[in-house]
Amino acid sequence: MEGVFASEIIWTTIFFRPFLKEGKLMERYYDSSWQRTMFCGQARLEDSGREAVLNGWLRCRRDLGGIIFIELWDKTGVTQVVFNPELNAEAHKRASSLRSEYVLAVKGTIRKRPEGTENPELATGSVELLVDDFIVLSPSKLIPFEIDNADSVNEDLRLKYRYLDLRRETMQKNLMTRHRVTRYTRNYFGDNGFMEIETPMLTKSTPEGARDYLVPSRVNPGKFYALPQSPQLFKQLLMVSGCDRYMQIVKCFRDEDLRADRQPEFTQIDVEMSFITEEDIMGITEKYLAGLFYEILGHKVETPFVRLTWKEAMDLYGSDKPDLRIPMQMTDIAPVFAGGENPFAGLAVKGGTIKGLRLPGGASLSRKELSDLENRAKALGAKGMANFLVKEGELKGPLVKFLDEDRISMLRSLTGIEDGDALFVMADESWRKACEILGQIRLELGRERGMVEESFRFLWVTEFPLFEWDEETERYTAVHHPFTAPMNEDLEYLLTEPGRVRSRAYDVVLNGNEIGGGSIRIHDPEMQQKAFQALNFTPEAAKERFGFLLEGLSFGTPPHGGIALGLDRLVMLICGCKSIRDVMAFPKNQKAQCPMTDAPSFVEKKQLDELSIKTVEPLI
């Protein structure tokens, strides 16, 4: 790839010809004399009269024929640069061939702009750089999209030319915010006695949980490392080591389908502490988040955060990560239907779930809007969704005819429906299903009808179930992870009724986003064995997969626990972005590909041979 390209010759000709003297190329390369003496966003009125050198990108060109203005950009801002033919005919002549995104070094004098030509929109708008001389450090091809307002540009294109996308002001700001967040984070935890310790990226595959990214080992043919889904086991073992307080800003890898808030590699603020209870972790996390939001946004967060048990969150909001910015809550209205003659009577008696969601002002919904809503509920798995409308004080809806006065007034007092409201009714044998579907409707209604208030609403969700029955594998799986401690109150059910056991896990939720989660861990190897037993691991399987942890726990383990915060989601919310891709420098698209590098890609057979790997299809 070395050699002189035609284009280089052309550029040399265009830009260096004026400096050919006696047939010899003058030395116009970038040396210290061309290094910037100030940034492009820096010049102020008090700098006028100063000699200055600016380095940056040509962002905007205004060629008035006689006089040429350009804006020179770097990450700090822009300065207007003036080429005046009366003062420097040679530079003015060369400047007419400058184009967008050329990289320039410009020498001249900072001067006050002539009266009446100041630009108050610009931080540097009271001054400009009058050019003495300049060199083109690098020309630019025609750019594939405009950098100034690329917000609406096709994201695929943005990702392909990510380095151009990142030249945009909003992306620069996002990267800077992310940097400020990580810096604040390191300082905060450092100041509170936490030590940042790196853990391996090449580690052992743990089939529990998400799919692993595997890395073949050349020197151990047929064997694979896995990239860590999180440093979970290492940080626990660091507690065994006596490190006491650990934190790490660390990449994690999960090979699952992507979403706006999920990337195959993402960053966690990973935290673990010894000799603590839930209260310590929650307290230190709240203090961290409140301090962070104040530091970055100047926003005061109220502490302590609201706390809901998982059951309460599901009952009231139909979600384990409720968005408290939407004021609507769900109500249990089964008693209204129990014991009467109505379509839900049987369900109510059997202990099924009947939930109501009051929509203030919802009585004005059209028949079509109501049926669209019901169809959306059906698409989510509901059998149907009934409604009541309160019009002119009177209750209307398909179920009204089944309810007598007493039951109607019970419905009113339970749900608080008033004139002009709608009440949506979700009934199902499964409590969880009824809650989740109506909770989803709550979210959609809240967003569509502008009921989401502008604020940051933090909360803790606690007392998650420890295990969850998995129909597919016909066994219990860990809701959080298999090292989470059960609540002491529920210990007796660990082996008899695993589904009933609550865990000492907690999630921190912000505006409907799970931004972190953690737990108190099991620090007793016997208890850990029991947990594996409940998960239907044979002792051999447990030893094979997690033997090193069990052994570690057996050498004197402090009670410990921790939390992992999703840095990408946190920064996304702080920046007001809709996707974590907008706060990552080089993210993947929904197919986990990078349009810029074209990863993942095929590799040469030689590479595979060295790794003792055969692909099923002849891929190359």
Add this chain to the structure above:
RNA sequence: GGAGCUGUAGCUCAAUUCGGUUAGAGCGCUGGCCUGUCACGCCAGAGGUCGCGGGUUCAAGUCCCGUCAGCUCCGCCA
């Protein structure tokens, strides 16, 4: 694996219910004019496989079927 939205010039988008002349605009680009602009202005110009394939029709950017790509969501994500 499933559902939805989108795909027209380099970029962002139009193209009228229920198909009808040569597919338009703004920005960008090229050339010309222009000495105080800052979304500079004015004039001229280049630029299109309407994602791709098939079908219906006298006629398809528009209707139908299939397919590809991007995004959003469900499943999945200890």
